[in-house]
Amino acid sequence: MIKVQNLVKRYGSKCAVDNLGLEVQPGEIFGLLGPNGAGKTTTIRMLTTLCKPDSGTIEIAGHDLRIKRDAVRRLIGVVPQERNLDLELTVQDNLMVYAGLYQLDKRRQRVDACLDLFGLAAERMTQADKLSGGMQRRLLIARALLSQPQILFLDEPTIGLDPQIRRGIWDSIATLRNEGVTIVLTTHYMDEAAVLCNRIGLLSNGRLRMTDTPGNLQISAGSFMVEAPDSNGIKRTLCPDREQAEMVAALLPGALIRPANLEDAFIALTGQEL
Ligand SMILES: Nc1ncnc2c1ncn2[C@@H]1O[C@H](COP(=O)(O)OP(=O)(O)O)[C@@H](O)[C@H]1O
Ligand SMILES: [Mg+2]
Numbered sequence: 001m002i003k004v005q006n007l008v009k010r011y012g013s014k015c016a017v018d019n020l021g022l023e024v025q026p027g028e029i030f031g032l033l034g035p036n037g038a039g040k041t042t043t044i045r046m047l048t049t050l051c052k053p054d055s056g057t058i059e060i061a062g063h064d065l066r067i068k069r070d071a072v073r074r075l076i077g078v079v080p081q082e083r084n085l086d087l088e089l090t091v092q093d094n095l096m097v098y099a100g101l102y103q104l105d106k107r108r109q110r111v112d113a114c115l116d117l118f119g120l121a122a123e124r125m126t127q128a129d130k131l132s133g134g135m136q137r138r139l140l141i142a143r144a145l146l147s148q149p150q151i152l153f154l155d156e157p158t159i160g161l162d163p164q165i166r167r168g169i170w171d172s173i174a175t176l177r178n179e180g181v182t183i184v185l186t187t188h189y190m191d192e193a194a195v196l197c198n199r200i201g202l203l204s205n206g207r208l209r210m211t212d213t214p215g216n217l218q219i220s221a222g223s224f225m226v227e228a229p230d231s232n233g234i235k236r237t238l239c240p241d242r243e244q245a246e247m248v249a250a251l252l253p254g255a256l257i258r259p260a261n262l263e264d265a266f267i268a269l270t271g272q273e274l
Pocket of ligand 1: 039
């Protein structure tokens, strides 16, 4: 569904996206996981035609983005990182205006369907600035789905939200995958990537360090983590199996063994924390 090769974007001397390549299969949820400044938003903006790469190629559903920009725009939905709702309009009118912009058929029915899907039907007459952060995020996703896109891009869909509200949004995103929508999301939350994504690309300083399933990424870095207090704080050692973890722990006073997680893998592979 998506094929990216040798993608580069520079801002002055800063290489925000550095020779990035990836492929996303139909129906997959692909996650770009990386800390602030890794290049997630820049990548999403290039994939969604909002900014032009310095070099490299992007194909979306077989369309070369350099040539078929409008065709691609009709196929995709975009949920930006910043909340760009019309805060003075009601929930319903935010969607109606957008449906009008996109010249959708049966606007009212599409709007109602999206309100229902995202649990916003009861809030339809509420002014958008009166909604909670979680509800605003839902409205942004509902808006991106009005045109029934084949591919949905979500840039940090749950940033700054409470854990319980994040889970609700995860459920909604998982529902979309079950309906066959291909999804690309970015996140700096290890748990979000692990729960939602079929495959994850680890992004650090504009470079994609590794791409694999959450399980394989974790295993490739080490399955068990030994943590022991030392003079600088905590000493951490990743081990491939429990036997080795126990050997390491036996040498370190106060050591604890726990299963490794995706964040451990990220640090091991990139030297950076999420
Ligand atoms: N419009 C811009 N002008 C200059 N530098 C930018 C611009 N957009 C992004 N950058 C820089 O590019 C890098 C990647 O940014 P971004 O893609 O927003 O990362 P992320 O979304 O992963 O936090 C950062 O160092 C950021 O400061
Ligand atoms: Mg960003």
